[in-house]
Amino acid sequence: MANPFAAQTELLILRLLSEEPKGMYGLELVKASDGKLRRGSVYVTLGRMQEKGLVVERTTADSVHSGLPRPQYRLTAHGQKVLEAADLIGWSPARV
Amino acid sequence: MQDDENCFTDDAGDPSGGRMSQYMKLINSLCEQDRARLKDQQAEQIALIQAQLDEQVQALMEIKAFEAKQRFLADARVRDRPFDLPPGVGLSRFLAALLSRSVFATYVRPTIADMQHEYIEAVADDPACATFWIKVRGYASILLPFMYALVAPLVRAILPGSKSA
Numbered sequence: 001m002a003n004p005f006a007a008q009t010e011l012l013i014l015r016l017l018s019e020e021p022k023g024m025y026g027l028e029l030v031k032a033s034d035g036k037l038r039r040g041s042v043y044v045t046l047g048r049m050q051e052k053g054l055v056v057e058r059t060t061a062d063s064v065h066s067g068l069p070r071p072q073y074r075l076t077a078h079g080q081k082v083l084e085a086a087d088l089i090g091w092s093p094a095r096v
Numbered sequence: 097m098q099d100d101e102n103c104f105t106d107d108a109g110d111p112s113g114g115r116m117s118q119y120m121k122l123i124n125s126l127c128e129q130d131r132a133r134l135k136d137q138q139a140e141q142i143a144l145i146q147a148q149l150d151e152q153v154q155a156l157m158e159i160k161a162f163e164a165k166q167r168f169l170a171d172a173r174v175r176d177r178p179f180d181l182p183p184g185v186g187l188s189r190f191l192a193a194l195l196s197r198s199v200f201a202t203y204v205r206p207t208i209a210d211m212q213h214e215y216i217e218a219v220a221d222d223p224a225c226a227t228f229w230i231k232v233r234g235y236a237s238i239l240l241p242f243m244y245a246l247v248a249p250l251v252r253a254i255l256p257g258s259k260s261a
Contacts, residue, residue, distance in 0.1 A: 027210040039207070039233070040240030047202040067182045067212025068205055 009045050011091065012036055014054060014075060014083045023058065023074035046073055054079035182212040183231045187238070195245050203241035210234070 016032050017024060026046060030037045037045070049055045057071040075083070188208045192200050211234025218226045 025210070026206050027214065038240075039210070039237035043203050043206045043241050044244045046206075050202070067216055068184075068188060068209035070209040070213060071206050 007045075008091075009037065009041075010049050010052075010054065011083065011086050013042075013045060013049065013073075014079050014086075017055060017073060017075040018080065018083055021074075023072040025070050025072055027070075029073070049079070052078075054082060182215055184208040184211055184234065184238075187235075191242065195242075199245040199249075203245050204238060207238050207241055208234070211237070 012033060013029060016029055020028075024032070026042045027039070029046075030039050030042050046055060046057070050057060053076055055073045056076050057073050059069045059071045188205060191204050195204060211230065214234065215227055215230045218230055
């Protein structure tokens with residue numbers, strides 16, 4: 001059954017973010033996905049999800065590292081609803 | 097006979113005309129000479145030991161000076177080393193000028209930031225090979241969002257009904 005709400009990659013990100021209420025960095029999402037997400041494409045997907053209102057980013061300066069600040073992504077209420085709807089129809093991101 | 101016995105014990109009644117006294121003087125002078133010779137030998141040995149000690153002290157000072165110089169040079173190398181910027185600083189400046197602010201902030205900057213953070217953490221542990229591959233992997237992963245950032249606005253502009261970037 002085709003997913004009417006979000007792409008499978010997006011649902012995988014939603015599921016990973018739902019398990020981490022504090023939010024996750026893009027690289028953490030890539031590592032937590034066991035190879036299902038790619039470094040090069042994760043921010044394209046996250047950008048698309050931001051446009052859809054599924055996730056929100058928060059960029060804070062890192063006091064430990066001197067590099068550019070990394071955005072941390074968190075689930076929005078709309079993203080949570082989309083994830084619950086995907087669970088209701090029995091969609092699993094394991095098929096990604 | 098009594099006089100003969102006395103001559104060995106008492107110089108005053110020496111029948112040999114003071115030979116014992118001369119003998120004792122000779123012995124004393126020989127002893128003096130031995131003592132003097134011994135003193136000279138001891139002085140020579142002391143002088144030799146002193147010279148050896150001086151050499152060792154000199155060698156130690158040279159070693160200390162060499163070590164101090166090495167430490168100074170090492171410190172100077174660390175002190176004079178240019179500040180090591182994380183990779184991608186120049187690239188991020190270039191792409192920030194090339195791309196729009198929102199596209200750069202959404203797609204490209206997070207990728208560069210991930211590479212920098214990964215690189216900084218690897219440098220702390222100092223595996224040179226790991227940092228090399230982190231740079232290669234990081235720069236390669238920038239390509240896709242960069243291409244997306246360039247192509248997506250064009251596609252959106254060309255395709256009917258798609259919203260503009």
